[in-house]
Amino acid sequence: MKLKSILVAGAALAMTATVANAATLEDVKASGELNCIVTTGLVGFAYTDANGRWNGFDVDFCRATAAAVLGDGDKVKFVPTTGKTRFTALSSGEGDLLYRNTTVTMSRDADLKLTFLGVNYYDGQGFMVNKALGVTSAKQLNGASVCIQTGTTTELNLADYFRAQGMSYEPVPIETNEEARTNYLSGRCDVYTTDASGLAATRATFENPKDHILLPEIISKEPLGPAVRQGDDAWADATRWVLNALIEAEEYGITAANADEMAANPPNPNIARILGAEGNYGEMIGLDNQWALRAIKAGGNYGEIFDRNLGPNTEIGLERGLNALWSNGGILYAPPIR
Amino acid sequence: MSDAKSYEPGHHPSLPPPKNLVGWQRWVWDNLFGTVTNTILTLLSIYLLYLILPGILDYFIFDAVVNASSRAECAELGSGACWAFIGDRFSVFIYGFYPDELRWRPNLTFILLILALIPVLYDNTPFRKYGLYFSLAFPIIAAILMVGGVFGLEQVDTRLFGGVLLTIVIGVTGITFSLPLGIILALGRYSNLPAIKVVCTVFIEFIRGVPLITLLFVASTMLSYFLPPGTNFDLLLRVLIMVTLFASAYMAEVIRGGLQSLPKGQFEAADAMGLKYWQTMRLIILPQALKISIPGIVNTFIGLYKDTTLVIVIGMLDVLGVAKSAVSDPVWNGLSVEIYVFVAAFFFVCCFGMSRYSMYLENKLHTGHKR
Numbered sequence: 001m002k003l004k005s006i007l008v009a010g011a012a013l014a015m016t017a018t019v020a021n022a023a024t025l026e027d028v029k030a031s032g033e034l035n036c037i038v039t040t041g042l043v044g045f046a047y048t049d050a051n052g053r054w055n056g057f058d059v060d061f062c063r064a065t066a067a068a069v070l071g072d073g074d075k076v077k078f079v080p081t082t083g084k085t086r087f088t089a090l091s092s093g094e095g096d097l098l099y100r101n102t103t104v105t106m107s108r109d110a111d112l113k114l115t116f117l118g119v120n121y122y123d124g125q126g127f128m129v130n131k132a133l134g135v136t137s138a139k140q141l142n143g144a145s146v147c148i149q150t151g152t153t154t155e156l157n158l159a160d161y162f163r164a165q166g167m168s169y170e171p172v173p174i175e176t177n178e179e180a181r182t183n184y185l186s187g188r189c190d191v192y193t194t195d196a197s198g199l200a201a202t203r204a205t206f207e208n209p210k211d212h213i214l215l216p217e218i219i220s221k222e223p224l225g226p227a228v229r230q231g232d233d234a235w236a237d238a239t240r241w242v243l244n245a246l247i248e249a250e251e252y253g254i255t256a257a258n259a260d261e262m263a264a265n266p267p268n269p270n271i272a273r274i275l276g277a278e279g280n281y282g283e284m285i286g287l288d289n290q291w292a293l294r295a296i297k298a299g300g301n302y303g304e305i306f307d308r309n310l311g312p313n314t315e316i317g318l319e320r321g322l323n324a325l326w327s328n329g330g331i332l333y334a335p336p337i338r
Numbered sequence: 339m340s341d342a343k344s345y346e347p348g349h350h351p352s353l354p355p356p357k358n359l360v361g362w363q364r365w366v367w368d369n370l371f372g373t374v375t376n377t378i379l380t381l382l383s384i385y386l387l388y389l390i391l392p393g394i395l396d397y398f399i400f401d402a403v404v405n406a407s408s409r410a411e412c413a414e415l416g417s418g419a420c421w422a423f424i425g426d427r428f429s430v431f432i433y434g435f436y437p438d439e440l441r442w443r444p445n446l447t448f449i450l451l452i453l454a455l456i457p458v459l460y461d462n463t464p465f466r467k468y469g470l471y472f473s474l475a476f477p478i479i480a481a482i483l484m485v486g487g488v489f490g491l492e493q494v495d496t497r498l499f500g501g502v503l504l505t506i507v508i509g510v511t512g513i514t515f516s517l518p519l520g521i522i523l524a525l526g527r528y529s530n531l532p533a534i535k536v537v538c539t540v541f542i543e544f545i546r547g548v549p550l551i552t553l554l555f556v557a558s559t560m561l562s563y564f565l566p567p568g569t570n571f572d573l574l575l576r577v578l579i580m581v582t583l584f585a586s587a588y589m590a591e592v593i594r595g596g597l598q599s600l601p602k603g604q605f606e607a608a609d610a611m612g613l614k615y616w617q618t619m620r621l622i623i624l625p626q627a628l629k630i631s632i633p634g635i636v637n638t639f640i641g642l643y644k645d646t647t648l649v650i651v652i653g654m655l656d657v658l659g660v661a662k663s664a665v666s667d668p669v670w671n672g673l674s675v676e677i678y679v680f681v682a683a684f685f686f687v688c689c690f691g692m693s694r695y696s697m698y699l700e701n702k703l704h705t706g707h708k709r
Contacts, residue, residue, distance in 0.1 A: 041663030205672030315668035
């Protein structure tokens with residue numbers, strides 16, 4: 001097709017395009033669309049359904065943010081990216097907000113000029129083995145063959161862990177999760193290691209998931225969190241507090257179903273502040289006071305989003321674990337909205 | 339011998355060849371059981387097929403599940419392939435994220451594409467001359483239809499292109515524009531004018547020396563840094579340009595091979611007739627050079643078409659990318675075999691089609707070079 005006419009269209013686009021500046025919030029409001037960077041496909045976190053609609057844990061946070069900022073959770077344009085293109089997509093302005101199961105690290109924060117907004121999923125690298133091996137701890141894995149995705153941090157973590165334990169292993173290098181699944185099931189490796197959420201998702205696809213166990217050791221910290229471009233504090237504030245509001249909402253029992261009712265008759269002052277019945281907290285971050293109400297109504301609070309996409313009732317069946325609220329034994333702890 | 343008839347000399351009707359020298363029996367004998375080696379190989383192959391075929395047929399056809407709403411349901415209903423997944427996602431595989439209510443536009447574009455291809459591909463099409471005008475205008479018509487934004491057509495973001503739609507857009511664009519560009523580059527490199535020659539040679543060698551994936555990365559990420567901040571230069575357009583440039587460099591070398599195979603006498607004869615450079619090329623050189631290059635040209639086309647799957651590395655979801663993102667749906671997770679078979683079948687149909695057409699073209703044009 002169509003080089004010439006696309007060129008013309010491209011030139012026209014280039015001329016009309018607004019220059020991205022530090023005022024992402026205004027830009028997003030003006031364009032009426034939130035460009036949200038997601039992965040091209042990861043079980044439970046981002047995937048497309050039969051109608052081509054994006055779904056998943058990260059995707060729901062994008063929608064909640066769009067609902068808070070633009071008033072409509074469907075005003076999101078998803079920018080699917082690979083691990084290699086995600087940060088350039090953000091820094092070049094193709095996307096305004098990154099929710100792409102991205103581990104928060106110091107170098108990314110400092111060197112890549114990102115501003116991380118918090119953590120929406122605490123992950124960590126784990127091990128999966130066949131029950132028949134009789135292994136109950138990663139410390140018994142000396143000499144095991146391990147399926148490991150090449151070129152990832154998990155590969156480095158694995159080497160570190162085995163060296164620290166004074167054990168040896170035989171790596172079986174693989175490229176994709178699917179390849180790992182096949183190799184592991186055919187017995188080419190005794191152990192498959194990757195992020196615990198990925199292990200659980202993979203195990204869910206086995207014919208007999210119960211024959212395989214995840215070992216209790218988690219050998220790395222993989223806090224996955226959203227990010228925006230560095231140097232745009234107004235935008236970072238707005239998006240960060242959407243995430244915090246969703247976590248707070250779970251703490252105070254505000255759900256998509258009862259949010260309206262709670263906003264009308266707030267049972268306590270905390271809820272009143274979150275839902276905009278008291279104070280003007282939305283205006284402080286450049287939004288209106290119903291921002292959190294809309295975000296919660298778009299896809300529910302943190303717990304609802306988790307349960308719908310990853311929780312025990314889904315095919316993936318992850319427990320909350322670290323991702324439970326601090327009051328339920330997890331480490332999910334959002335600063336108060338006040 | 340009683341019914342023997344006599345014929346005038348030279349009027350005896352031709353008799354059919356003996357029965358055992360014609361038909362399938364003869365073919366089987368010649369090809370499968372002619373010699374001891376052939377017989378052994380044939381029996382061995384039959385045995386291998388006997389071993390493999392039942393499994394394949396069971397998996398893909400007899401035990402396959404066509405109607406189900408999840409992978410778990412598929413597993414209950416049958417032990418074979420879960421085609422229900424493909425069926426469930428069919429419209430996404432075809433249109434990507436193109437808005438539902440506007441899908442008549444890609445449909446219409448596809449029909450027009452076929453109409454535009456017919457006069458180009460077959461020279462005994464009725465009203466071919468007018469057809470060719472239409473073919474020339476088609477890229478513009480297609481762009482307007484697909485992207486919209488003018489004549490009251492709603493604008494569709496190219497980010498919503500996906501699946502087979504995106505593969506065809508990239509493939510057809512690359513193929514259509516790389517051929518003329520390749521011809522120009524080949525002529526440039528073959529030219530006697532040093533400036534043109536150097537420019538073309540440098541261009542070809544540079545592009546050929548870099549993997550396509552690098553060019554795609556440049557298109558998707560580097561350009562954003564070079565251009566003024568915030569300039570929204572459509573990603574699909576950038577990719578189309580890169581793919582076209584990449585294919586045209588290869589095309590140029592294929593065509594240069596064709597040019598070089600022509601004897602010097604052809605050029606001299608054209609000069610002797612007083613033809614100008616472009617006349618020489620148009621009337622004498624290119625018709626011959628292109629004909630010789632057909633296998634190489636189609637080779638490049640097919641390679642380009644299959645390379646379009648690389649766009650997934652820059653986050654564009656072509657037919658393979660859409661499939662991968664669909665397989666991440668927990669309801670269907672783990673069905674990658676079905677996906678790959680489906681995508682392979684799609685590419686096979688397209689590439690085999692191109693290959694057959696090139697054979698038809700070679701047969702039609704063969705005028706003495708063929709042995």
